[in-house]
Amino acid sequence: MIIIIQCKDRVGLVADISRILSEAELNIISMREHVDKAEDRFFMRLEVDGIADEIPLELSLKQILPEGAMISVNPVPDKKIVVMVTKEYHCLADILIRNNFGTLGATVLCVIGNHSVLQKICDRFDIPFFLIPYHEDKAVSERDIIFKIKAYQPDYIVLAKFMRILSPQFVANFPNKVVNIHHSFLPAFAGARPYKQAFERGVKLIGATAHFVTNDLDEGPIIAQQIIPVNHSFTAADMVKSGKEIETSVLAKALHLVLNDRVFVYKNKTVVFE
Amino acid sequence: MIIIIQCKDRVGLVADISRILSEAELNIISMREHVDKAEDRFFMRLEVDGIADEIPLELSLKQILPEGAMISVNPVPDKKIVVMVTKEYHCLADILIRNNFGTLGATVLCVIGNHSVLQKICDRFDIPFFLIPYHEDKAVSERDIIFKIKAYQPDYIVLAKFMRILSPQFVANFPNKVVNIHHSFLPAFAGARPYKQAFERGVKLIGATAHFVTNDLDEGPIIAQQIIPVNHSFTAADMVKSGKEIETSVLAKALHLVLNDRVFVYKNKTVVFE
Amino acid sequence: MIIIIQCKDRVGLVADISRILSEAELNIISMREHVDKAEDRFFMRLEVDGIADEIPLELSLKQILPEGAMISVNPVPDKKIVVMVTKEYHCLADILIRNNFGTLGATVLCVIGNHSVLQKICDRFDIPFFLIPYHEDKAVSERDIIFKIKAYQPDYIVLAKFMRILSPQFVANFPNKVVNIHHSFLPAFAGARPYKQAFERGVKLIGATAHFVTNDLDEGPIIAQQIIPVNHSFTAADMVKSGKEIETSVLAKALHLVLNDRVFVYKNKTVVFE
Amino acid sequence: MIIIIQCKDRVGLVADISRILSEAELNIISMREHVDKAEDRFFMRLEVDGIADEIPLELSLKQILPEGAMISVNPVPDKKIVVMVTKEYHCLADILIRNNFGTLGATVLCVIGNHSVLQKICDRFDIPFFLIPYHEDKAVSERDIIFKIKAYQPDYIVLAKFMRILSPQFVANFPNKVVNIHHSFLPAFAGARPYKQAFERGVKLIGATAHFVTNDLDEGPIIAQQIIPVNHSFTAADMVKSGKEIETSVLAKALHLVLNDRVFVYKNKTVVFE
Secondary structure: OEEEEEEEOOOOHHHHHHHHHHHOOOEEEEEEEEEEOOOOEEEEEEEEEOOOOHHHHHHHHHHHOOOOOEEEEOOOOOEEEEEEEOOOOHHHHHHHHHHHOOOOOEEEEEEEEOOOOOHHHHHHOOOOEEEOOOOOOHHHHHHHHHHHHHHHOOOEEEEOOOOOOOOHHHHHOOOOOEEEEEOOOOOOOOOOOHHHHHHHHOOOEEEEEEEEOOOOOOOOOEEEEEEEEOOOOOOHHHHHHHHHHHHHHHHHHHHHHHHOOOEEEEOOEEEEOO | OEEEEEEEOOOOHHHHHHHHHHHOOOEEEEEEEEEEOOOOEEEEEEEEEOOOOHHHHHHHHHHHOOOOOEEEEOOOOOEEEEEEEOOOOHHHHHHHHHHHOOOOOEEEEEEEEOOOOOHHHHHHOOOOEEEOOOOOOHHHHHHHHHHHHHHHOOOEEEEOOOOOOOOHHHHHOOOOOEEEEEOOOOOOOOOOOHHHHHHHHOOOEEEEEEEEOOOOOOOOOEEEEEEEEOOOOOOHHHHHHHHHHHHHHHHHHHHHHHHOOOEEEEOOEEEEOO | OEEEEEEEOOOOHHHHHHHHHHHOOOEEEEEEEEEEOOOOEEEEEEEEEOOOOHHHHHHHHHHHOOOOOEEEEOOOOOEEEEEEEOOOOHHHHHHHHHHHOOOOOEEEEEEEEOOOOOHHHHHHOOOOEEEOOOOOOHHHHHHHHHHHHHHHOOOEEEEOOOOOOOOHHHHHOOOOOEEEEEOOOOOOOOOOOHHHHHHHHOOOEEEEEEEEOOOOOOOOOEEEEEEEEOOOOOOHHHHHHHHHHHHHHHHHHHHHHHHOOOEEEEOOEEEEOO | OEEEEEEEOOOOHHHHHHHHHHHOOOEEEEEEEEEEOOOOEEEEEEEEEOOOOHHHHHHHHHHHOOOOOEEEEOOOOOEEEEEEEOOOOHHHHHHHHHHHOOOOOEEEEEEEEOOOOOHHHHHHOOOOEEEOOOOOOHHHHHHHHHHHHHHHOOOEEEEOOOOOOOOHHHHHOOOOOEEEEEOOOOOOOOOOOHHHHHHHHOOOEEEEEEEEOOOOOOOOOEEEEEEEEOOOOOOHHHHHHHHHHHHHHHHHHHHHHHHOOOEEEEOOEEEEOO
């Protein structure tokens, strides 16, 4: 059983929480906690052994936690996701493979694309693919996408190289639920064509960043980042190619963390218990 | 205040420990715990805020911990070390620099060398250097070294590229107190001339390993490891040269962990709360 | 056009080779060379721009190279491979995806498995899968496998987690043509169950090694290696799981290098022009 | 002997250069070349074996190279540097140690500081330290610094955490001769207090960048970059502390490359033959 707690900090929280678990005869296998002193904020992730009813346990915990505490006992074990794509296959294919072999930590409900090129790979895995091409009026396309997503009720929406900027209206529908992979080491090279920017600047490392999507483009809370070395012999196209490898791997890592309830969001930052 | 606990595991340990801290009005800043299920062993490192007498707190904790528990409240904050060297300067110099600027997390009491080449750099930093050359009868040299070390009473002995094998008799004097840097990614290339072995095998990465010294050569509990890429253009000598960089950096990292009471030893493994 | 040369070293080789290219009005885009002084051996990989007939160019080059030189002008641009598997999907799936999207640098002709579990994923990608289960008499199974491979005439055979040891007789059929992924940082933990060995040793890094297969188990020329950090919280099973990520990525990298004619084998080592 | 060539590209350059070397009975040990096709620019670094007079060889090469070619036969083997510092010791100490043991690849002529705190460590190594405190009128201080540097005639000036911005007038005196270490992964977090910026953005990796100094702050050609992982438990102060380790190591690497004539500058980028 996994227990997730986020609340205002106070003295004795750990003692009170662990006493309640002990009274419920739950054995702590793993306890990760963090106190953000500047924000006076407490974060905890517990893995416990034993049998307990979720609702009474949640109530008992609520009683000893500060008001406004976010608590979740046994968060949805088999999460569900919707994936959004444009034309690049690498991140999507990795997700489909893991989904196919039951190692994703979630079920892919469907894929939404604004181009049709990735229809075929979804067919190969018997995953529904919906083409929602970009309409001149962005609001129209987004309305269609939101409608489709809401029909599926996913826990998370994964932008697996979805190359359109989503409006604040769209994002407001799914707060802290949209995970994006950006093809640079943010905050360097935010915005369009980061590899071209990286090439022109002559950097010696290129990166990828997985983050939650907020209203501010490429400014949401960062979940995971990774880099690979490049050198003078790389063209911008070579960087794109090499970059795909880490994009795939960073997104896979971020999804693993998010889907295992290891990522907490507070303001514009994350606490990640790896 | 730092509190270190290692004992047999049982249900409710965290609750009991945190209750005692709470009663002593100590606020937990950071709590790291690990349960080794196979060994049924509990490890905890706490950083707490507040004022408390060490001895009564230690007694209170002892009462609720299983018999044989190892507990340490506020482990020696300014640790003391003795460094042993042969001819290579890189690890020693790094330690002397950090010692000089107060960022080592320990005080270097003295340096013992079996060659005189590193006398001069110790002089530059006003650190006593003792030359104890290797006697035909190893037992004689080791007796002298032990005598010198015991006079200084260090918390740890650091083998900063000390190129002689210490006898079990020597090691028995300082259990889990001798930190060594081995110039390979153990268990690959244990023993002598690891870079030559690495060169001949044609590996694409070389490594360094910091570990506690036990009776079995290069077999003690590993604290930290690191690697760097190499390629066909590296001669064995180039590997030696590049390897020095990670030897320095791995030993520095291991010392940082050990001197901050972040490393627990149980049987032949470590638990490291980074 | 790619030109690959391996021969005994002598003074003036680069001058002679580049003169011939210049006379053929071929412009050098990229020239990578290495001289192994201990072995007195010369390695060169050239990418050149321009139009030239392969056979006369190869002849001109042969005339100025030492006897016994291995030279290859424009090595098979679209290589062909056969993949051999047992039960684990991760390396195979990665290869099938890249093959499907034309980014592997080769065509997968077929997959041979000694278990049937990976039949289905091959079907999804319309790649022939042949089940050749392990016969009590190993020679029988290997004869069937060799027969199948020879029917397809691949440039390389890729052991994508094929968990059986191939006999010297088998290997002799395909010298420097069989690429294996071993799930450890060789030479550490050769042989069976490397993650279990790694867990028991308490290492802080685990690795994967791609190498050519020779008669000596896990002793062939190394192409690529990579590591990831682990810690005390990893069970042997966790190491297996994390290890799969680097196994996939190291094998992908090794195949990229091999299929782009960037890997030279001499004795038991490789020269890799990344 | 090392030969460095940078010029406009043309067909047959490698052939002509290697013919001249061959005629001079020089054997090529290592040849690294790069053609920047977009800029139509040719870069080459040669290590050759044999005996030849530098000046006639340079002349022979000049005759076959395009006009305006930069060529250097046997660049100053024992380079000389001046180091500029403020208060932080880590980069300076690393340079002083390597200088002391003859492994820097250069001689440290003197250290110039705008604070006196690093006087003592220079004294320990018998290296002249000059205090040139920052004058209200920056031009005055810079005039003093330039005067001091010119007296020493170094090959390179190393800013080892010199925390003042140098004026374009200053930089113009030493084009491509001033190496700086910036404490972020440029172009992210240029300017002041990069770790504070990194902390506030919640990044998961922090970096350091060594670059040549140009008129545009933190915009000069990048020589080397490196990163280390951080997480939510890092305060801005922890990032500063961890960052020092990679600052030291990136600057050491960049100096190694520059002092071994492995770095070419063209426009705002570098070609680095590692």
